[in-house]
Amino acid sequence: MGSPRIVLTASNSEASEWHHSIWQQMMSATIPFKYSKKLIPPESLQNESWPDGRAKYVPNGLRMVETLLLREYDEADVVTCYLEYLDRFVGPETKVVAIHAHNPLGISYATDVYSKLAGQSLIPLNAHEFIRIVTHPAIQKYKPKIVVGGPGAWQLEKANRLDEFKIDYLIDGEIERVFSELFKRIIEGDPTLPRIVKFSKETQPTVEEIPVVRHRSTFGVVEITRGCGRGCQFCSPATKVGRSFPLEHIIASTEVNARQGATEIMFSSEDMFLYEQLPNFTPNLPALETMFRSVKAVPGVETLQTSHITMAPVVKDPSIIERLTPLLVPYSHVHHPDSTDPNKKCIDPIIGLETGSPRLFNTYMKGKGYPYKAHQWRDVVLKGMEILNRHNWFPFCTFIIGLPGETDEDTKQSLDLLSDLRDAKGTFVPTFFVPLEDTRMAAKKSAKLIEMTDLQWEFFFTCWKYNLEFWYGGQKAATKFSLGVPLYYKMIGKKLFGRGIKYPLWRFAGVPDRFMRRHLYLDFTGRKRNRAGMLPFEQEIVPGFETVRGLNMIDASVLHQPTRTHGSASAVGD
Numbered sequence: 001m002g003s004p005r006i007v008l009t010a011s012n013s014e015a016s017e018w019h020h021s022i023w024q025q026m027m028s029a030t031i032p033f034k035y036s037k038k039l040i041p042p043e044s045l046q047n048e049s050w051p052d053g054r055a056k057y058v059p060n061g062l063r064m065v066e067t068l069l070l071r072e073y074d075e076a077d078v079v080t081c082y083l084e085y086l087d088r089f090v091g092p093e094t095k096v097v098a099i100h101a102h103n104p105l106g107i108s109y110a111t112d113v114y115s116k117l118a119g120q121s122l123i124p125l126n127a128h129e130f131i132r133i134v135t136h137p138a139i140q141k142y143k144p145k146i147v148v149g150g151p152g153a154w155q156l157e158k159a160n161r162l163d164e165f166k167i168d169y170l171i172d173g174e175i176e177r178v179f180s181e182l183f184k185r186i187i188e189g190d191p192t193l194p195r196i197v198k199f200s201k202e203t204q205p206t207v208e209e210i211p212v213v214r215h216r217s218t219f220g221v222v223e224i225t226r227g228c229g230r231g232c233q234f235c236s237p238a239t240k241v242g243r244s245f246p247l248e249h250i251i252a253s254t255e256v257n258a259r260q261g262a263t264e265i266m267f268s269s270e271d272m273f274l275y276e277q278l279p280n281f282t283p284n285l286p287a288l289e290t291m292f293r294s295v296k297a298v299p300g301v302e303t304l305q306t307s308h309i310t311m312a313p314v315v316k317d318p319s320i321i322e323r324l325t326p327l328l329v330p331y332s333h334v335h336h337p338d339s340t341d342p343n344k345k346c347i348d349p350i351i352g353l354e355t356g357s358p359r360l361f362n363t364y365m366k367g368k369g370y371p372y373k374a375h376q377w378r379d380v381v382l383k384g385m386e387i388l389n390r391h392n393w394f395p396f397c398t399f400i401i402g403l404p405g406e407t408d409e410d411t412k413q414s415l416d417l418l419s420d421l422r423d424a425k426g427t428f429v430p431t432f433f434v435p436l437e438d439t440r441m442a443a444k445k446s447a448k449l450i451e452m453t454d455l456q457w458e459f460f461f462t463c464w465k466y467n468l469e470f471w472y473g474g475q476k477a478a479t480k481f482s483l484g485v486p487l488y489y490k491m492i493g494k495k496l497f498g499r500g501i502k503y504p505l506w507r508f509a510g511v512p513d514r515f516m517r518r519h520l521y522l523d524f525t526g527r528k529r530n531r532a533g534m535l536p537f538e539q540e541i542v543p544g545f546e547t548v549r550g551l552n553m554i555d556a557s558v559l560h561q562p563t564r565t566h567g568s569a570s571a572v573g574d
């Protein structure tokens with residue numbers, strides 16, 4: 001039997017679903033390859049294959065490509081495998097090797113910046129794994145066309161590495177509608193096809209055009225919505241048409257995953273509360289309840305994992321959290337000692353908090369807080385967090401450092417918010433601004449480590465101090481770093497980033513604040529983290545209140561209501 005015409009693959013770090021850990025995935029985009037063996041268990045990169053060498057699970061986007069190909073080609077012609085089996089499948093008849101890229105160089109939100117903390121020339125594990133694919137001996141020997149696609153494909157263009165990696169085609173955007181024609185041209189080597197093909201809003205498929213995947217995805221990812229509509233300027237899904245998948249589609253995708261061994265389903269969405277939403281971004285609670293119940297009822301499904309949510313709907317109607325909790329928390333695989341659930345379970349949806357500065361919020365992301373206004377964002381976050389925590393939702397919160405035009409005043413406001421969140425149960429991950437392709441900020445400059453201010457360093461390391469305390473307990477965890485941190489500062493940190501990181505690093509390493517209060521903005525002297533959680537947030541946050549007073553209103557044109565579309569993609573993105 002000859003080699004398959006098309007081989008699909010993804011890097012081991014992006015395909016891994018080791019311990020259902022999204023942490024491990026995110027770490028692989030951040031940790032320098034050089035030290036990765038010490039920090040990431042090597043077995044987490046050993047993904048499982050079927051006896052014939054095909055991959056058991058790969059990222060959902062690649063499964064979609066496979067599904068579209070299987071409409072036109074036979075299973076014998078389309079093989080999805082990991083790096084370990086490339087030499088078994090790539091051969092003389094192979095015309096195309098297609099690679100999925102979620103965050104191939106670690107540039108999304110500058111996740112790779114973390115690897116640079118240990119030296120400017122270090123690359124994250126993800127990049128190393130990606131390079132292993134494109135330089136694989138079988139690919140070099142048989143020279144199939146290399147096609148790269150997926151949400152992070154843009155990074156290879158931005159970093160100008162298409163020639164170095166001998167990438168023939170880079171495909172950026174949703175491809176369901178255009179796929180058939182596109183792949184035909186790739187396989188036939190159509191000389192008129194540009195090397196970089198970008199698909200915009202006009203070619204985004206309706207949900208009817210999106211098939212149910214044929215094989216299992218990493219983490220058992222099942223799409224419930226696509227696109228957002230809140231219009232944040234730095235975000236790529238903001239530019240996508242908002243769509244909800246029909247329940248039958250969701251169940252069918254779940255069944256495929258469960259039949260092929262997935263015991264957990266991860267709901268893929270920019271914001272779970274957009275599923276079948278009602279006007280004005282109002283969550284459709286009955287639809288959400290039915291959907292979660294139906295997915296859990298699919299035979300083989302044991303646990304459920306949330307992806308992204310937004311905070312404003314939580315505050316507007318806290319009963320959503322109350323009612324969804326029994327459908328999600330008992331079925332989570334995540335445990336935490338601070339959970340009040342009888343089995344110490346909790347869920348960790350991802351929430352972009354981004355900033356504590358109302359000015360930056362108003363400039364770049366005012367739709368995120370709708371129906372609340374930018375100056376209410378701090379209160380929305382605190383009240384939302386208190387509600388979530390009370391129901392054992394311990395979110396994974398991201399912040400963006402270095403948004404264009406960020407001043408010391410803005411950073412202080414972010415630090416104030418962080419200080420208010422001292423007792424919150426959750427994870428706080430600072431990321432660095434990167435202008436993503438196809439966003440309204442594409443032409444802006446990235447944040448740079450060497451330009452970080454002392455206050456930004458304080459923000460960065462205070463987040464990580466919180467995380468250490470939350471996940472590993474207070475002083476015990478800090479002691480782990482008490483020797484390493486001064487060494488790091490002396491040998492690497494000071495040389496690379498100057499003295500500004502010194503006191504923030506000391507705080508991270510557990511040095512009491514009373515020795516550093518003159519050097520840092522926040523002062524935690526005598527303020528231990530209260531493991532019981534945040535105090536109830538008393539203030540009522542009334543949508544529209546400011547309108548009455550004629551204060552800063554949201555410009556409705558920044559919002560693009562994604563309607564429920566069982567078919568017609570009538571909603572608009574940006």
Ligand code: B12
Pocket residue numbers: 013014015022025026028029058059060061062064065098099100101102103108109111126147148149150151152171173174175176218219221223225226227235236237268269270307308431436
């Ligand atoms: C599930 C998910 C995760 C999961 C699982 C990832 C995995 N490995 O499977 C977790 C939580 C681990 C994760 C982590 C991260 N993620 Co993520 N993730 C998602 C999410 C919610 C769904 C992905 C999905 O399945 N989509 C549905 C599929 C069908 O879409 P797709 O993958 O884009 O595929 C389509 C096309 O891209 C194309 N395509 C895909 N592959 C290929 C391959 C070829 C050859 C071709 C031709 C085409 C093609 O065809 C598909 C059909 O149109 C998306 C948001 C979203 N709605 O897409 C964010 C998203 C992709 N993630 C994002 C980011 C930034 C990250 C992190 C960097 C976050 C962080 N700060 O650490 C990490 C990186 C992880 C890593 N290993 O490096 C961003 C990417 C932004 C960007 N444009 O670069 C998104 C868009 C979220 C957001 N709102 O910003 N993620």
Ligand code: SF4
Pocket residue numbers: 228229230231232235236237238270271310352365368
């Ligand atoms: S709320 Fe903003 S950041 Fe989040 S997906 Fe929507 S547009 Fe993007």
